[in-house]
Amino acid sequence: MLDLKGIYENLPLPKNQNSNSYSAKAIKGYENHRIAKNNANNPSLLIFISEENQDFIIANQNLFNIKVSHNLRCEIESEGKVHHNNFSVVSYIGQNNDVKDLFLSTCQIVTKSLGQNPSNKQIKHTVNKFIELFKAVKETPRNSIQGLWCELFLIEQSSFPEKLITGWHSIPEEKFDFSFGKLRFEVKSSASESRIHNFSSRQLNPINDTEIIIASILVSQNVAGFSINDLLSRINNKLNDFPKQKEKLHLLVYSTLGIDVEKVNQIKFDPELAKSSLQFYHSINIPKIQDINIPKEVTNLTFVSNLLNSTPIDSSLDELLNPYIKDN
Incomplete structure (x- = not known):
């Protein structure tokens, strides 16, 4: 697995203090691209642009501590040598x-999606992902750490995590955590007994x-216990042949x-308790207010339900999901 953090940390500061000068190293397996350090000691991803793509225009941007410069003439310092080339440059400029x-x-995730010779569409997709992600980092978290941990725990427990990620919600506000054809899968957690x-x-x-x-x-x-970052690492190790799912996961x-991004390592939960307590229930067996009893004028109804007297399903996660995802 690529260790771009380790590569970046071992890069010296560029000797030239020009803003377009970088100390850089080619990314193993994707040597057309570079992981780089600028004179402010911040990281950049230098994305290769083929000659036929150099006329393609992506607007330069400076948003959410991400700076994007397309078709930038860069001075590259690498292993004692200096050369010049044009790249699309995505830089972190925060502290x-x-x-x-x-x-x-x-960078580690999207490099695999870019490939060696990215098309205009792939470059634009990558730039947009950076902007989208770092915009979200500035916003209030949309889901609890506990809830996200449990969704990741379920993915990690599956024998086919790539298929769970494909069916995972695109945004946290969706009604169900996972969707597979006519199956909806919702993860609930409790910090009590x-x-x-x-x-x-x-x-x-x-x-x-x-x-x-x-x-x-x-x-x-x-x-x-396991942090969110621990679960991410365990899942990533199972996704080496599935770059799109790895990108979506990350x-x-x-x-x-x-803004709770720093908590990926700080908050940890007991994986053994989670594993031993994991149970599945058909919605028909859970106490609820039936639709027929809800007036049409009443919307967004929520309630608390106790599953004490509900009968769990005597099946594993993979057994429940396999009929819906085996052909996907």
């Missing part, structure tokens, strides 16, 4: 070390012949965390 690490992690969870009426009342399964997990913070996690 937060946690966010700097996030930038380097993002009771399976008491918050639901919206739509999460327990099926529509259009869909099946809804609830995954219930009990969690406990534990300094010796970008969605950090856009969900928002």
Whole structure:
């Protein structure tokens, strides 16, 4: 696995103090691109531009501590030699070390999606992903750390995490965490000893012949447990042949965390408790307010339901999902 953070940290500052000068190293396996350090000691991704793509225009941007310069003539210092070439340059210009690490992690993910000779479309897609992600880092987090941890835990537990990521919500505000054909999968967690969870009426009342399964997990913070970053690393190791899913995983996690990005390592939960407590329930077996009893004028109804007397499904995660994803 690429270690762009390690490469960046071992780069010296460029000797030339020109703003377009970089100390850089080619990325192994993707030698057309460079991971670089500028004279402000900040990281940059230098994206190769082929001659036929140099007339392609991407607007230069300076937003959310990300600076984008397209078709920039760069002075590259590498292993004692200096040369010049044109690149699309994406740079982090802030001062937060946690966010700097996030930038380097993002470079590590998107490089694989770029490939050696990216098209105009691929370059533009990568630039947009950086802007989208770092905009989210400035915003209020849209999901609890606990909730996100449990979704990642479920992905990590599966024998086919790439398929779970494909079915994972694109934004945290979607009604269900996972969607596979006519199956909807929702993950609920509790930090108490009771399976008491918050639901919206739509999460327990099926529509259009869909099946809804609830995954219930009990969690406990534990300094010796797994952090979100630990789960990310474990999942990433299973996704080497699935760069698109790896990119989605990485970008969605950090856009969900928002300004809580530094907590990827700080908050840890006990994985053994989560594993032993994980149970699945059909929505029809969970106490709820039936749609027929909800006036049409009442919307966005939420309630708390206790699963104490609900019967869990006697099946594993893979057994539940396999009929819906085996052909996808």
